[in-house]
Amino acid sequence: MNPVNTKPYELPFGAVWLITGCSSGIGRALATLVASKSDQRxxxxxRNPSDLSYLPDANPNIVKLALDVTSPGSVNAAFAAAAEHFGKDFHLDVVVNNAGYSLSGDTESATEEETHQEIETLFFGTARVTTRAVEVMRQAEDHRGGLIFNISSLAGLCAFPGHAYYHAGKFAVEGFTESVAREMHPDWNINFCIVEPSGVRTNFEGHSKAHTKPHPAYAADDMPARKLAKYVNQGLKLGVGLMEPSAVAEAIYGIASRGERVPLRLPLGAVAWKLAQSKFESFLGELDAVKGISAMGEKI
Known part of the structure; x- marks a missing residue:
């Protein structure tokens, strides 16, 4: 299996960052952090550039662009506008695919439009920006290489009731990213990191969360999704286990700037790390239980 991220990544002086979904949450926190660095661009x-008014207008190292990741034309236009702004020496050093939202509720009641829009945003949007970024990074003659962060979630590692299509989108991002990372030639020095945060303070507020119509068959209080929702809502009210977007931004910037090998996966938060550990330990037990069946007469 082709190894990934084999060399230490050095964030260059004057590095160019492209971040999607900068209107709120992690994207806004990371954009604010990068904008505060005088040696970064x-x-x-x-989707609406007016949501970026928190960033200065007169700084030539900062460009604010409209980008709807569900539109191939919008993605192409944003890359073209960025290249025009920075001129003939345009290159990309760090790309952060952050745009997305959560679709929760009873899976049986989800409409075709809701499910397609969710996967279009979470997965195909990430794939569009990633492939364009790889093209720019590998073609830069004097500046080949870069780092692509694809924002997944604890939901890309573990699945919970009532979020089936959100999990599907994040699981897809994980598999896509790992596969593309293994396609890279080591000489290209293009690195990938799948970021897997647990609860972030803005994840379940406002436009970052959509709901399917409730289904009567799943309405009882003892249904798994209802029990989970009650537990989560209690935690949200108390702020238990929620990370600040700024903390996630600092972790991402730290990975990019520390001058070390980039991890392919980065669970963020104690909850994410512990649940990931629990999942894989449980899976090993389940794997051992079916060893005889899986072997199909062969020696394992």
Whole structure:
């Protein structure tokens, strides 16, 4: 199996960052952090550029662009506008695919439009920006290489009731990223990191969360999704286990700037790390239980 991220990554002086979904949450926190670094340059994007008014207008190192990741034309236009802004020496050093939202509720009641829009945003949007970024990074003659962060979630590692299509999108991001990372030639020095945060303070507020219509068959209080929702809502009210977006931004910037090998996966938060550990330990037990069946007469 082709190894990934084999060399230490050095964040260059004057690095260009492209971040999607900068209107709120992790994207906004990371854009704010990068903008505060005098030796870094920033392409901040959002579906509505007016949501980027928190960033200065007069700084030539910062460009604010409209970008709807569900539209191939919008993605192409944003890359073209970024190249025009920075001129003939345009290159990308760090790309952060952050745009997305959660679709929760009873899976049986989800509409075709809701499910397609969710996967279009979480997965195909990430795939579009990633493939364009790889093209720019590998073609840069004097500046080949870069780092692509694809924001997944604890939901890309573990699945819970009532979020089936959100999990599907994040699981897809994980598999896609790992596969593409293994396609890279080591000489290209293109690195990938799948970021897997647990609860972030803005994840379940406002436009970052959509709900399917409730289904009567799943309405009882003892249904798994209802029990989980009650537990989560209690935790949200108390702020238990929630990370600040700024903490996630600092972790991402730290991975990019520390001058070490980039991890392919980065669970963030004690909850994410512990649940990931629990999942894989449980899976090993389940794997051992079916060893005889899986072997199909062969020696394992």
């Amino acid at each position: 920033l392409i901040a994007t959002a």
